[in-house]
Amino acid sequence: xxxxxxxxxxxxxxxxxxxxxxxxxxxxxxxxxxxxxxxxxxxxxxxxxxxxxxxxxxxxxxxxxxxxxxxxxxxxxxxxxxxxxxxxxxxxxxxxxxxxxxxxxxxxxxxxx
Amino acid sequence: xxxxxxxxxxxxxxxxxxxxxxxxxxxxxxxxxxxxxxxxxxxxxxxxxxxxxxxxxxxxxxxxxxxxxxxxxxxxxxxxxxxxxxxxxxxxxxxxxxxxxxxxxxxxxxxxx
Numbered sequence: 001x002x003x004x005x006x007x008x009x010x011x012x013x014x015x016x017x018x019x020x021x022x023x024x025x026x027x028x029x030x031x032x033x034x035x036x037x038x039x040x041x042x043x044x045x046x047x048x049x050x051x052x053x054x055x056x057x058x059x060x061x062x063x064x065x066x067x068x069x070x071x072x073x074x075x076x077x078x079x080x081x082x083x084x085x086x087x088x089x090x091x092x093x094x095x096x097x098x099x100x101x102x103x104x105x106x107x108x109x110x111x112x113x
Numbered sequence: 114x115x116x117x118x119x120x121x122x123x124x125x126x127x128x129x130x131x132x133x134x135x136x137x138x139x140x141x142x143x144x145x146x147x148x149x150x151x152x153x154x155x156x157x158x159x160x161x162x163x164x165x166x167x168x169x170x171x172x173x174x175x176x177x178x179x180x181x182x183x184x185x186x187x188x189x190x191x192x193x194x195x196x197x198x199x200x201x202x203x204x205x206x207x208x209x210x211x212x213x214x215x216x217x218x219x220x221x222x223x224x225x226x
Binding site: 004033041042043044045048055056058091093100101102103104105106107 | 206208215
């Protein structure tokens with residue numbers, strides 16, 4: 001089965017630093033998402049992206065967050081100035097135009113010290 | 114109104130038993146209800162999904178029961194196996210475009226050998 005690939009698998013950063021989380025969605029998919037999951041809690045929606053623009057975003061996705069699709073294959077999440085509470089597992093997901101099935105990557109565990 | 118409430122938080126079942134996880138929603142605009150399975154260190158993976166025009170959907174040992182009037186749906190795992198031990202999330206979505214998936218809080222299932 002095709003896979004969503006995320007890098008790095010773990011990222012440790014100091015509070016206030018910028019981080020970029022990278023994702024390669026499945027090649028023919030058109031809708032892209034970022035979710036996060038704080039340890040032991042539910043999966044929370046951050047942002048959806050389609051046709052090179054943000055479609056929806058949650059209240060978590062404030063001005064410190066941004067997304068970009070810099071080329072035809074990568075999809076990135078940037079956190080400009082990390083806070084302790086940004087520590088979580090970040091999941092990228094994608095789906096095609098027709099199928100409702102959302103494919104998730106294995107996640108990037110972000111630890112902010 | 115975007116919430117999906119899930120219970121129980123944890124469930125322990127003997128091998129061969131039936132596992133039942135319940136979810137309730139409020140937003141009547143939701144029209145796609147998937148269940149995701151998540152193993153430690155992995156992203157959620159789609160298990161089975163249902164639309165509100167049917168009351169039940171079965172795939173192998175997994176069945177979704179859907180009660181539109183009560184705004185509830187449940188996952189039944191028949192003949193539960195130790196390999197089913199994972200966290201299960203119900204979710205809901207308004208289909209179409211780049212709409213977000215709203216997740217329940219998750220159920221940690223342990224199947225004892």
